[in-house]
Amino acid sequence: MNNTAKMIIVLTIITGLSGGILSSWDNITKPKIEYHRLQALKAAISEVLPQYDYYDELEAEGTTLYVGRIEDQNEPVGIAFTTQGSGFQGNISMMVGVDPSFNAITGLKVLEQVETPGLGTKIVTDPSNKSNPLWFPEQFVGVNLFPAITVVKNIKPSTKNEIQAISGATITSKAVVDIVNGNISRIKNLYQSTD
């Protein structure tokens, strides 16, 4: 067998086998991966919305709205959506829940972020606050959406649309608020036009 032919044959066999192994492995793992993704999504939605029995998915202009409903009730309990924007170092993506009339936030959970560990990551959990590590995301519960949410430093929020910044991570805190502020009107229009 000449050398060139051998090279081609050997490489073809190796790549062919590799492709075969990978596609069968993909078939085995795909349902599991999808299951985990869905579980994470459900967990996030249930965290940001009040108690609901089931949720509908509304697709509009590439955005998915998750409308939480209770059996036999016409009015939904809230609308959840994922939104993202740039933080201090990279993208922050989060799940936000609002009441059906878009007055106030019912919950906020950061899904993905690459902020500074120990500072910006406090938007997810704050291990230094032993009594309530989730104080930052929980601040958003009940906060009014209009007029726009503002950030305050070092003092407790005094009005219904203020959020206290994480000390040392003002920029990240502001980024989270800005992402909410920047996308809420669009989401509101989307929801009201599809409803």
Next chain:
Amino acid sequence: MAKKKTSLYREFVKGLWDDNPVLRMLLGLCPALAVTNSAINGLAMGMATTFVLLSSSIIISLLRKVIPHQVRIAGYIVIIATFVTVADKFLAAFLPEISKSLGPYVPLIVVNCLILGRQEAFSSKNNVGRSILDALGMGTGFIFVLVVLGGIREILGSATLFNLQILGDWFNPWMIMILPPGAFLTLGILIGLGNWLNERKVKV
């Protein structure tokens, strides 16, 4: 093939210290620096790398007389990439938390020079038994360094080890340790310490 005379025990044990991939050969530094902000991440990364190293060593050692010399690197990379993808999917399917915290560094095992280096330097020239021992030794040495590195960084940077609180509230975590500079500092000190120990061993 002159190496044939080394004992099988030696093939395994050399990766632990004398030819330790990270401390002595400075291979595989990207994962060693990037994901070792906690001991558990270091362990997971080390295991994933060892799995890929072991599997590809076996295959490549078996195929060492079949793969033509000119295309060996291409062949090795395909084999390595296959196992990396298997490991990546496995983590995503069964250990989603770890998969999330390791992020893009699992796929990046493909370009870990430790693995390709061992194939080129060892598996392609030795029989399967020796290749397995070599891969296990190198892998264990790699896991050892990653866990130590991750452990030190986790203790100093988060006051925990394997997510268990081990330092009290009196300790102010050094944030720098879980940031990239902490990885460089700790690795540098570990390598320095390794050299220092080796020097003493030679003198004695």
Next chain:
Amino acid sequence: MSEIEENKPKPEPKPVEKKKPDPRKKLAKPDKMLILNSSPHLHTTKSVKSIMWSVVIALFPAMAMAIYYFGLPAVWMILTCVAAALGAEIIMNLMKGEKITIIDGSAIITGILLALTLPPSFRLTSAALGSIVAITLGKHIFGGLGYNIFNPALLGRAFLQASFPVAMTTWSNPITPKFENTDAISTATPLGSFKFEKIFTDYSDMLIGNIGGSLGETSAIAVLIGGIFLLILKNADWRIPVSILVTVTIFGSIFWMLNPAQYPDPLFHILSGGLLFGAFFMATDMVTSPITTKGAWIFGIGIGILVVIIRLFGGLPEGVMYSILLMNGATPLINRYTRPRIFGESKK
């Protein structure tokens, strides 16, 4: 110095007399002996020890103001940092098996400089950690005094900044009779309040130091007195602080004139933050600044530009530390490109 070496490439065995035409001698004036020896050519009575102790003296006004404004915590902070620095120095000396070098004063200076750049309410244990890092990783890892690339005190501070970012940016008000409430109230530095809230601080307060900030940097006057003392003794290269301050003034003025509401005026730049302290005491560190005069200008201008850029456009309110560290890193390069040409060497 007195040695006359004929540094010829190959000392040939046959006696080469001066009369023999040497091609290199054409360049020199005739009848003059060409002396070639390696630098340094000029010797001085100054020693590392005398320079270092003069810096300690120069730091007295700043230390006095720190203690006046921030009270006992300032004393403890300085003592802790110095003690930790000396301890680390001794341990590193012992580990390397060399003579104990604490008497040269460099470790004491590192300790004092670090203490003066820390916030008044900073934890003492963390401050000691910074001191140890400054001496071990900042100096001895590179081979000891004279071999370090980065200013040890600033390296220690950068380590602390990255390790304890919240504590490093929590400032307390100076304790003076002016303030009724003597509890440590958290406050902002003039730079911080300008950057985030666009509030100006009174210049007279900034001049005497009645503002929030690191221990030693608040009082512009005290820093100036010490700095000028250093310059008079010629223990610091005057070109470095002058070029830094001039650059910050010019560069800051450009932005201020473009938009006075958005950018602070140059005087504010100079009086606020650690600029004066950094310019006089940190940037002038002989080990980590360029050795040539041209290099000193480049070094200072570089720091000035970086300071203004970080202050105006960076995420942090203050950028003196990082500017100096960055230019420390560029120093070997500056030295290389500003090396005076050897006599007769052709310009490229």
